Amino acid sequence: MADHSQFRLLGERRFLPFFLTQFSGAFNDNLYKNALLLLVTYSAAGLMGLSVDIVVNLAAFLFILPFFLFSAIAGQVADKYEKSLVIRRVKALEIAIMALAALGLWFGWYGALLLLLFLMGTQSTFFGPVKYAILPQVLRDDELVGGNALVEMGTFVAILLGTLAAGLIMGFDAPERVAAVAVLIMAVAGYLVARQVPATEAGAANLTIRYNPLKETWKLMAMAREKHSVLLSIMAISWFWFLGAAYLTQFPNFAKSELLGDETVVTLLLAIFTIGIALGSVLCERLSGHRVELGIVPIGSLGLSLFGADIYFNMPTATTTVDWWTVISDGDYRRIALDLLGIGVFGGLFIVPLYAFVQHETPADKRARIIAALNVFNALFMVVSALMGVIMLGLIGLSIPEFFLVLSIMNLVVAGFVYQQVPEFALRFVIWVLSHTLYRVRHQGLQRIPEDGPVLLVCNHVSYMDALVIAGAVRRPVRFVMDYRIFKTPVLGAFFRLAKTIPIGSRNRVPEIYQRAFERIDEELDAGNVVCIFPEGKLTKDGEIDTFRGGVELILERRPVPVVPMALRGLWGSFFSHCGGPALKHWPRRFWSRIELRAGEVVAPEAASAGQLQQQVTELRGETP
Template sequence: MTQTRAAKPLMLSRRFAPLFWCQFFAAFGDNFLKTSLVFLILFSGLSEANSAALVTIASGIFIAPYFFLSALGGELADRYDKAMVAQRLKFAEMFVAGIAVTGFMLKSLPVLFVALGGFGVIASLFGPIKYGILPDHLVREELPAGNALIEGATFIAILTGTIVGGIAAKDGGHAGVFAAMVMGFAALCWLSSLLIPPTGQGAPHLRITRNVAASTWALLRHLRADRRLWWGAMVTSWFWLTGIVVLSLLPTLVKGLIGGNEDTVTAYLVIFSLAVGAGSGLAAIIARGRIVLRTTLAGAVLLGLFALDLGFIFRGEAIASALAGPAIVFWSGHGLRAAIDLAGMAIAGGLFIVPAFAAVQAWSDVDYRARTIAAVNILNAAFMTGATVIVAALQAFGVGVPMLFVGLGAATLLVALAIWRTMPRSE
């Protein structure tokens, strides 16, 4: 059975490809909207005051629903057929896309923030399905490769969504192009979900908890009771914390200290996204069907070192007085070194996350798997939301981007030490 299922390449198989494309189109739409919003805040003049903090808050608005709704998403995914739940969520997402189009046409930050929060709600409910469904359709040996492909799809979608979002919002943007992209990819996401094979009900007698606070706490207690799962959840949460901090600080770093314009911000985001995909692929190659947690440790050390170097580059640098395109910025010493550091952080991030998340999936009980993923997502969201609030507060009190990167790097090296001391045995 295992050999039969593993014989066909994942990207050509019905049991994996529709989920891959559904996740790709969803991540594209999320990041297209986020990037358009960031560019409107930074470059269009819609909000001159506290623009850096608003960019960070935008990330927090998207992530916050993960904390409140992941438990519900996990229960729905275990109680009902995961494919069916995904299809209904993605159908609803098309209506949220309509709110985003309205906000862009009105150039209204509040309406765009509402749409971004709506995408966050859909994504938080979809998260337990996205990763919980993989062990239903893949054999254990395929999990590292499947996770690497999903992570790669996510960051390629971030890449393309970022590029197109930046183009759509440049010089105020074109409402027609924005509408076509947001609505079109929401529709493609829904159509892809219709092809996901059914999984059956993991826990057909499960009663959905109406009190989301109670269900959230119950899932965290269950996660905490298993030492290995708790370890994996904490490790993956640190990855997402560093990711959201880096992506929220990057546009401000490029504009304010490197002196890059909209195209330059897009170029740096492209480098970061491609490098994460490369790191995820490298982790899958190293694993060769196994779960190799030493790769996570190596990724943590490299991530911390590159973040420290990026912070030290710009320590004491003055605010850029003029904005330049990618060709000029990349020829500058600081611009090139910053690109290398960001690529290094991204590759290290891919090495960091793939083995850790594959381990969580492999260690989870079959009838509780989606709820385990939901509990992990809750911790992820708590780390990310807390990080965005702290970073936004520090920015409001005048802490600069370089010192924030130095702090992130130092903290990540401490996390690497903790990983080394507590890491379960690889399988």
């Protein structure tokens, strides 16, 4: 596992300079924004005749406005030009903006500093699409989740450190001048590391950039709708930012009004939440098995709701002012801290696979523009989140814990809608849970399965769990060929239909089903998909591999495709096998069994025969059934 750890990427030039560029940019954004807001709050109250609350919200509006205005252009630029060049130009722009900001901080030009927030938002708008579009070009498929995990971890840690640094700067004698020097130094450092980002191919070099913001933004929306699963994933990502913005916005008042905490409690809550997201992001790599695994997304959404609701049901009764140590040491307060940590962890589990899925499922020549569409949705959802907070807390009069409960319930509703619209989420969730709880699965040789194009998998048939074990291990979606009678069971039938399983039966008993099965198999292979068959035609009754039937040869006659022989070891004797009597009717002998799935060398279609494949599968399985 050490060879596959995502942290290995931090030692490689194809990733580290980009990671440091992203980290420095997120740090500097938050250092500048928070330093400016603190200076306005404590040194320039009543700026331009406006109250501090209005200035704070105006600052947030100015930063987010460019995402609506310029995302369409940013996406086109990131698709048309080589991405490392775009990154360097954007970071050079950051130096110019921060040089002006340094002057404004040094001389106290707070009105100009607010306008510079708009330019900072513009710079972030142009960096966003290239940030996520470059990852699939520099990382392999089995590194994509790990790379996204590191980016998300680095981003949130940088946000935390930038916020903390802004607070520390306020302790200096001339904080505005210290802030001026700090933001300029960070901008220069970010540009220097950006120069080390390796070059990549342009996604759509012939693209003509059009500068009509409204029309091009509408085109982005249409592009995002081209693939329904990608659109729903974008909506789910934006929903996460809706939740994240709602929680982060309420932290100061939650700490002060509900917990009666001092200023150290606000910092602690922010730190716990951020560390949670970082931990959840890193944990994705382990749970996903180095693949784009949608099965852990529902786990993330369930955790978000459970821990959010737990805050409401277990709020401590605060009577005196508390500090950060009380939150850590007192059991009642500590539970709230653990809830926020849980929200962060499960938020990381939720967001990282979705980002990886969007990157993986979008064509290279459109990827940056689709990421730009995602940024527009993110900005829109965060604005709606702020409005909802005003309505719920201000007009309706909910308490902050009640607001968190409402968010938790809404999250379940939104998650249910997404999973109903894109059944692949729920399907992968079931497969992931079953294949990671009932069994400890080891894989060998699965990298031999081609990453693209049609392929036929053949495997021995030991138990009713065989298909789920294979589906949980193979990176690509698999279409299984299974006995049609299993489709008659209420639960399993619905599940296998959802998985696009192909029903098959005896040629003599059900000739229509038999014929249609081979037509379906041919259609799936023609579409470039993976099909898996169990050539024995039934579960083994003695643990040994039965004779392979000739169906595999009929498939290859109609559609010559590569064949990968596979063998399952360790499932004989399980509750789902015929060992000791009919499957599902005898007491299971063991739980969380250690099993193994082995894949052999790819067999050319002209060299594949039922007998030869049976011999290869038998050799792969070895002596232990």
